Amino acid sequence: MPALREAISAHLGASRGVRCDASQVFVTSGTQSSLELCARTFADAGDTAWIENPGYLGALTAFRAAQLRTVGIPVDASGINPSAVDWHRNKPKLIYITPSHQYPTGTVLDMTRRLAMIANAKAAGALIVEDDYDSEFRYEGPPLPAMQGLSRDAPVIYLGTFSKTMFPALRTGYMVVPLNLVEPLRSVLARMAPHGRVADQLALADFLRCGQFGLHLRRMRRLYHSRRDVLLEALQQEIGEFVTVHGSSAGIHLSLQLREAQLVDTVIAAAALDAGVVVRALSAHATALRPHGWNGLLLGYSQVHEASIAANVHILAGVLRAAMTIVGRSQQGSLV
Ligand SMILES: Cc1ncc(COP(=O)(O)O)c(C=O)c1O
Numbered sequence: 001m002p003a004l005r006e007a008i009s010a011h012l013g014a015s016r017g018v019r020c021d022a023s024q025v026f027v028t029s030g031t032q033s034s035l036e037l038c039a040r041t042f043a044d045a046g047d048t049a050w051i052e053n054p055g056y057l058g059a060l061t062a063f064r065a066a067q068l069r070t071v072g073i074p075v076d077a078s079g080i081n082p083s084a085v086d087w088h089r090n091k092p093k094l095i096y097i098t099p100s101h102q103y104p105t106g107t108v109l110d111m112t113r114r115l116a117m118i119a120n121a122k123a124a125g126a127l128i129v130e131d132d133y134d135s136e137f138r139y140e141g142p143p144l145p146a147m148q149g150l151s152r153d154a155p156v157i158y159l160g161t162f163s164k165t166m167f168p169a170l171r172t173g174y175m176v177v178p179l180n181l182v183e184p185l186r187s188v189l190a191r192m193a194p195h196g197r198v199a200d201q202l203a204l205a206d207f208l209r210c211g212q213f214g215l216h217l218r219r220m221r222r223l224y225h226s227r228r229d230v231l232l233e234a235l236q237q238e239i240g241e242f243v244t245v246h247g248s249s250a251g252i253h254l255s256l257q258l259r260e261a262q263l264v265d266t267v268i269a270a271a272a273l274d275a276g277v278v279v280r281a282l283s284a285h286a287t288a289l290r291p292h293g294w295n296g297l298l299l300g301y302s303q304v305h306e307a308s309i310a311a312n313v314h315i316l317a318g319v320l321r322a323a324m325t326i327v328g329r330s331q332q333g334s335l336v
Pocket of ligand 1: 029033103133160
């Protein structure tokens with residue numbers, strides 16, 4: 001609905017520094033369907049698509065389903081870090097990235113790398129697919145605008161979703177495409193079965209236009225901020241010695257890198273689940289066979305009441321201590 005496209009373009013301009021008008025905004029059934037559309041419309045079977053490694057498995061699934069050749073590009077503490085060899089040997093058509101809060105590690109792509117990525121993508125004729133899934137929630141540091149708005153002709157397709165700001169079952173997201181891609185995307189969509197729920201879209205447009213969405217965001221930002229603070233405090237007290245925290249400045253999850261290399265994150269995640277705490281292993285987000293070097297845990301905190309955060313961290317600390325004891329024993333055994 002045009003009203004929703006207008007409202008989204010106004011919201012993105014004001015809150016994410018995205019440069020667009022409503023004609024560039026396409027409403028979809030969420031990021032997953034945006035990714036499928038990107039793969040179908042802007043690449044051909046056999047083309048190369050880069051994905052952060054570790055990365056978002058939803059992107060991997062969408063690109064593989066479109067028969068793209070996926071290449072996992074390493075992520076370090078400053079975000080995705082392609083080498084000159086990657087640009088030369090694995091020249092991409094699509095580059096999927098989560099620069100504002102890398103999924104799953106939570107790292108932020110620094111400005112030098114953002115500008116280099118845009119320049120190199122232009123030179124390679126590649127399109128950057130910027131998934132800005134949770135950056136309405138930023139708790140510290142200066143505002144971090146989207147890459148899409150960094151330069152007027154940045155070759156960026158910007159993806160957003162209401163899954164985090166509202167709720168996932170709404171199944172509503174959006175793509176903002178460069179002006180020259182508006183017609184190609186429109187003609188692909190015209191050949192597909194009609195989709196989209198008019199009543200939901202009009203209600204959402206009203207919610208954005210009348211200012212309630214902004215109020216809701218501010219309220220949720222405050223709530224998630226205080227949950228995050230409680231979590232950081234509990235982590236520091238209980239397991240600060242075992243882990244390095246990444247990605248706590250934004251979003252609704254953070255990651256813990258395990259300092260002891262002999263701890264296996266999938267084993268810790270399974271033991272935590274047995275004890276009643278859901279955490280995800282970073283190594284389970286591998287997008288390539290190439291090892292990514294992240295051994296740790298992803299912790300979501302938006303849905304956990306402050307009152308139970310410390311108790312959950314205490315359980316996780318028990319799991320980690322038990323695992324450290326086993327590692328310690330086996331190290332002593334190997335010394336004997
Ligand atoms: C990296 C990333 N992007 C996007 C989404 C949202 O996807 P969707 O809009 O399909 O619900 C998620 C949800 O978990 C995510 O982790």
